[in-house]
Amino acid sequence: MMAYLATICGEAAERMDPGQPLAVYDLDSVDAVEMALEMEKAFRIVLDPEIFLDTATSIAAIATAIATASTATHASINGNEPVAELSARRPPQV
Numbered sequence: 001m002m003a004y005l006a007t008i009c010g011e012a013a014e015r016m017d018p019g020q021p022l023a024v025y026d027l028d029s030v031d032a033v034e035m036a037l038e039m040e041k042a043f044r045i046v047l048d049p050e051i052f053l054d055t056a057t058s059i060a061a062i063a064t065a066i067a068t069a070s071t072a073t074h075a076s077i078n079g080n081e082p083v084a085e086l087s088a089r090r091p092p093q094v
Contacts, residue, residue: 001059004038018063023055045069 006013008031016025027035032052039047043066051062 001035001039001063004035005059008035018060019058021056021058022052027052029053039066 002013002016002018005025006016008027009016009025029049032049035052036047036049039045039062045066047066051057
């Protein structure tokens with residue numbers, strides 16, 4: 001994910017911090033859609049492109065969510081079905 005983000009931003013991946021909020025990288029909606037599609041192909045997971053526009057979210061947080069979702073649903077997948085779905089939508093604060 002960092003390598004793809006680095007390509008979009010035109011920076012060296014090793015100089016980027018996966019813990020930085022995505023706001024640092026100033027992604028636009030086209031970038032978000034492209035990243036979501038690439039991650040869907042790579043990880044067989046459905047991603048809402050908005051997750052990459054959530055300026056408080058980091059690549060590390062998205063990677064952790066993908067790993068958790070993949071592990072939690074791995075036993076139920078078959079064929080070309082996505083392993084999980086991640087969205088930028090957050091539950092309401094109570």
